Amino acid sequence: MTALQILVDGFAISALYGVGAVGFTLIFGVSGVLNLSHGALMVVAAVVAWYTAASFNAGPFGGAALGIIAGLIYALATFVLIVRPIQRSRAIQNEEKEIFVLTGTLLWGLMTQQAISYLFTNNPRTVLPLVEGVVDVIGVRTPVNEIITALISWAVIGLLYIFVQRTRTGKVLLAASMNARGVTLLGFELSRIYLVTWAIYGLLAGLAGVLLGAFLGVSSDSIGQLTASAFSIVVLGGLGSVSGSLIAAYVVGYIETITAYTVAPSVRTLPVLALLVLVVYMRPQGLLGRR
Amino acid sequence: MRWLKPGIAIAVLVVLYLLPFGVSGYILGLLTVAYYYGVAAMAWDLLFGFAGEVNFGPSFLVGLGAYTAALLNHYEGAPVWLCLIAGGAMAVVGGAVLAIPALRLRGPYFGLVTLVAVLMMQNLLVLFAGFTGGEIGLDIPSILTISDRWNYWYALLFMTISGGLMFGLSQSSVGLILQASGQDATQAAALGFNVAKHKLAAFCVSALFSGLAGAMLVFYLATVSVGTVVDLAIGVQFIIAAVLGGRRTIIGGAIGSIFLIGAAEILRPIGQLSTFVVSAVALIVILFFPGGFLGVALRGRERA
Numbered sequence: 133m134t135a136l137q138i139l140v141d142g143f144a145i146s147a148l149y150g151v152g153a154v155g156f157t158l159i160f161g162v163s164g165v166l167n168l169s170h171g172a173l174m175v176v177a178a179v180v181a182w183y184t185a186a187s188f189n190a191g192p193f194g195g196a197a198l199g200i201i202a203g204l205i206y207a208l209a210t211f212v213l214i215v216r217p218i219q220r221s222r223a224i225q226n227e228e229k230e231i232f233v234l235t236g237t238l239l240w241g242l243m244t245q246q247a248i249s250y251l252f253t254n255n256p257r258t259v260l261p262l263v264e265g266v267v268d269v270i271g272v273r274t275p276v277n278e279i280i281t282a283l284i285s286w287a288v289i290g291l292l293y294i295f296v297q298r299t300r301t302g303k304v305l306l307a308a309s310m311n312a313r314g315v316t317l318l319g320f321e322l323s324r325i326y327l328v329t330w331a332i333y334g335l336l337a338g339l340a341g342v343l344l345g346a347f348l349g350v351s352s353d354s355i356g357q358l359t360a361s362a363f364s365i366v367v368l369g370g371l372g373s374v375s376g377s378l379i380a381a382y383v384v385g386y387i388e389t390i391t392a393y394t395v396a397p398s399v400r401t402l403p404v405l406a407l408l409v410l411v412v413y414m415r416p417q418g419l420l421g422r423r
Numbered sequence: 424m425r426w427l428k429p430g431i432a433i434a435v436l437v438v439l440y441l442l443p444f445g446v447s448g449y450i451l452g453l454l455t456v457a458y459y460y461g462v463a464a465m466a467w468d469l470l471f472g473f474a475g476e477v478n479f480g481p482s483f484l485v486g487l488g489a490y491t492a493a494l495l496n497h498y499e500g501a502p503v504w505l506c507l508i509a510g511g512a513m514a515v516v517g518g519a520v521l522a523i524p525a526l527r528l529r530g531p532y533f534g535l536v537t538l539v540a541v542l543m544m545q546n547l548l549v550l551f552a553g554f555t556g557g558e559i560g561l562d563i564p565s566i567l568t569i570s571d572r573w574n575y576w577y578a579l580l581f582m583t584i585s586g587g588l589m590f591g592l593s594q595s596s597v598g599l600i601l602q603a604s605g606q607d608a609t610q611a612a613a614l615g616f617n618v619a620k621h622k623l624a625a626f627c628v629s630a631l632f633s634g635l636a637g638a639m640l641v642f643y644l645a646t647v648s649v650g651t652v653v654d655l656a657i658g659v660q661f662i663i664a665a666v667l668g669g670r671r672t673i674i675g676g677a678i679g680s681i682f683l684i685g686a687a688e689i690l691r692p693i694g695q696l697s698t699f700v701v702s703a704v705a706l707i708v709i710l711f712f713p714g715g716f717l718g719v720a721l722r723g724r725e726r727a
Contacts, residue, residue: 217710218709218710221710221713223712223713223714224713227475227606228713231471231477231534232709232713234479234534235662235663235666235709236706236709236710238659239659239663239702239705239706239709240702240706242698243702243706246695246698246699247699249695250695250696360538360539360542363535364539367532367535396550398550399546399549399550401542402546402547402550405539405542405543405546406543408535409539409543412524412528412532412535413527416527416528416532
């Protein structure tokens with residue numbers, strides 16, 4: 133019984149992790165940025181969805197939409213206020229920019245965490261589910277919302293795939309992740325490509341945040357763990373590799389779910405961290421990474 | 424002009440050593456913690472500023488020292504000096520373990536390993552809370568001394584000695600080789616320097632002082648908990664202190680951490696928001712004055 137429960141729950145949570153991690157790996161692939169305020173972005177989106185749905189009668193769908201928009205705005209703010217000034221700074225040497233971006237986004241996430249816990253306290257918040265009700269999936273009583281979560285996640289990942297493979301803008305993004313200088317030589321404005329990438333990232337991570345908020349609930353205290361989860365997933369899958377991130381999302385999602393059910397929910401991230409250390413030692417480029 | 428910098432340093436130190444005769448015990452207590460944090464920040468700067476290794480888990484090394492000392496004292500009743508030595512030694516072992524991936528991995532990968540090290544330590548300490556005290560903390564039977572003044576002097580002396588040693592190391596030929604291998608390891612190796620040996624040494628020195636700072640802090644606070652020595656937020660505070668004070672200066676870490684503790688105290692009336700304001704200030708400094716306080720001061724004088 134528990135095994136089936138883990139199978140079903142793990143599938144939904146992994147799909148959701150996948151959406152967030154794909155965005156995370158996308159900005160790394162295209163602009164070389166590791167965003168340590170990733171967890172903050174997800175929590176901002178979830179908290180906005182919860183707050184507007186409850187206090188402004190926006191309803192579950194209106195709240196979710198506003199939450200995703202908040203994610204978009206937050207991502208663009210992160211890029212324009214923190215990442216771009218550091219990348220363009222003349223006072224910082226090139227080889228040090230990476231660490232400055234990491235430190236800068238870490239501080240930005242910390243500020244967000246404090247602001248959320250000040251405005252809304254650090255109590256866990258649960259976003260209204262999009263659809264109420266419970267159905268039976270292979271003998272497990274499952275909330276309809278959990279199925280919707282998995283469906284939406286996979287639909288969005290599919291849309292992203294079509295966007296990258298079939299549209300002109302998507303192809304330029306893909307090209308920029310392979311060779312940024314080559315793309316500029318072909319006459320594309322790199323700064324516009326970055327902006328588009330960050331916007332897509334904001335939508336993806338915002339969606340993941342809202343879905344997570346409806347599924348497990350979030351609080352300002354979960355920001356660090358969420359960033360660590362996303363970071364683990366993309367490193368496990370190989371930095372910059374989208375398909376690797378999706379596989380890794382399932383590995384991480386299932387390990388976490390199994391741990392939460394069989395050991396204790398409080399240590400759900402521990403085995404993943406151990407696995408991560410092992411992978412980094414043995415195969416630093418991850419499952420499908422390129423060096 | 425050659426005597427200006429050492430002159431200022433000595434004058435500041437004399438003032439700091441005489442401070443207990445002029446200010447209240449409360450301020451001395453704040454500064455005592457600031458000095459221990461300062462040592463951890465300086466040790467971080469030795470790794471990042473000179474060896475070029477991004478360590479996101481300085482609190483891993485500090486925590487190792489702190490918990491080794493605390494557990495020995497709590498369960499075995501070991502004398503303070505033995506606990507301090509054991510704490511420092513354990514941190515060196517931890518530093519060597521961290522150094523192994525650092526020699527193989529670059530940039531974000533190594534940063535990730537250090538981040539994971541802290542998160543794992545935090546999780547394990549909470550999981551075995553029955554033994555370690557977890558988030559509530561473990562009480563420590565021994566303390567260094569009950570006198571505010573002597574606690575302050577111990578901390579200041581510890582900071583002066585470790586700061587002096589690390590600063591000396593950074594200015595020596597070893598420091599130059601470290602800096603070279605941090606910036607371009609291949610070229611440094613081509614010039615005949617043993618990059619691995621120097622980096623390993625930097626890790627061990629940095630770990631030793633971090634661990635000692637953690638162990639001393641335990642005997643000052645008379646308690647040890649995840650929130651005071653291991654939490655990621657504590658580690659971030661060391662990093663912020665070192666970057667605020669000025670990277671590649673060693674001493675910047677001490678200045679930054681005194682500033683941070685002071686700022687937190689001044690901002691105490693606004694409560695929860697104080698961390699927000701401190702992070703914002705640190706962010707602004709990083710964006711506009713990446714050289715930190717010392718960077719601004721030194722550059723200002725060059726222009727004049």
